Amino acid sequence: MxxxxxxxxxxxxxxxxxxxxxxxxxxxxxxxxxxxxxxxxxxxxxxxxxxxxxxxxxxxxxxxxxxxxxxxxxxxxxxxxxxxxxxxxxxxxxxxxxxxxxxxxxxxxxxxxxxxxxxxxxxxxxxxxxxxxxxxLPVLPLDGGQLLRIALEGFFGVKGFRAILLIGALLAGLIACASFVFGYFIAGAFFFLFGFQSFDSWRKARLATGDDRGPENNALMLQAEKALQEGR
Structure with a gap:
């Protein structure tokens, strides 16, 4: 490195x-x-x-x-x-x-x-x-997804956080399908992964409370995202 x-x-x-x-x-x-x-x-x-x-x-x-x-x-x-x-x-x-x-x-x-x-x-x-x-694009972990997450979470709290996860999962799934249909297999694979991650996070976040999105847990989430991008 x-x-x-x-x-x-x-x-x-x-x-x-x-x-x-x-x-x-x-x-x-x-x-x-x-x-x-x-x-x-x-x-x-x-x-x-x-x-x-x-x-x-x-x-x-x-x-x-x-x-x-x-x-x-x-x-x-x-x-x-x-x-x-x-x-x-x-x-x-x-x-x-x-x-x-x-x-x-x-x-x-x-x-x-x-x-x-x-x-x-x-x-x-x-x-x-x-x-x-x-x-x-409003799909996590892309910047568009982060922007929408910040906006929705700022206005609606944890409900906004859950909303962006579901929105991102649905949109990523649609983009992945379209990419595969038109032969863009690498892009399709990426968006399929993004969609799966967002859906899995949404499923786990359904029981989340406001405390679960506090500063300490936000820091842990950033660490997890970093590890994911590094392939660990």
Missing amino acids: IIIPGPIPIAIHPFFWLFAALVGWLYGQSVTGMLIWMGIIFFSVLIHEFGHALTAVFFRQKAKIQLVAFGGLTSYDGGPVLKFWQQFIIVLNGPLFGFGLCLFSFLLLKTPLPPMGIAIFKASFIANFFWSAVNL
Whole structure:
């Protein structure tokens, strides 16, 4: 594992590179293409996570970034208890940074570039637009699911938490079925997993009370999500 120290420490797990290489090979179809896509994936995921991390630091949290098997994970603690609107902004700024990188790539494509530059920034534009848009779907653990969870839980408490689990499970199931029908098997597998996890969590959360969603249990939930993304 690669550790980059600093005000916002960054840990890069080996499986991140393996996943990036797999995706890079699927889209690049050559060693050079794979390396280009690996660079785009690394930079795009890092910018996305910095959107979360820098906002958390702004709210006086201690943030750290991990690049894990299927993307990135930003965790933060050590500061004052965050209000729901602060949590919402922290989550929202990840996709917003991604759309910002998408816009930057688009603007560069309007300038004179060599063929390699056109290929790189076109891929960056497509990757960041697609991932940022998909990431806003209201399915946990995607950012869109987290945003809806924060909003519903802020207004309705534990009932809102149960609602987003059920909404996410149903939507993920529909997306998984559509993905399989149209031949997008990797996307279908991911959304099937998301849907199963949300449904299982909803089933277990039916008897949850307000105390079960307190700060201590929220911290445990974040630890569990981190372990899941790391494949442990």
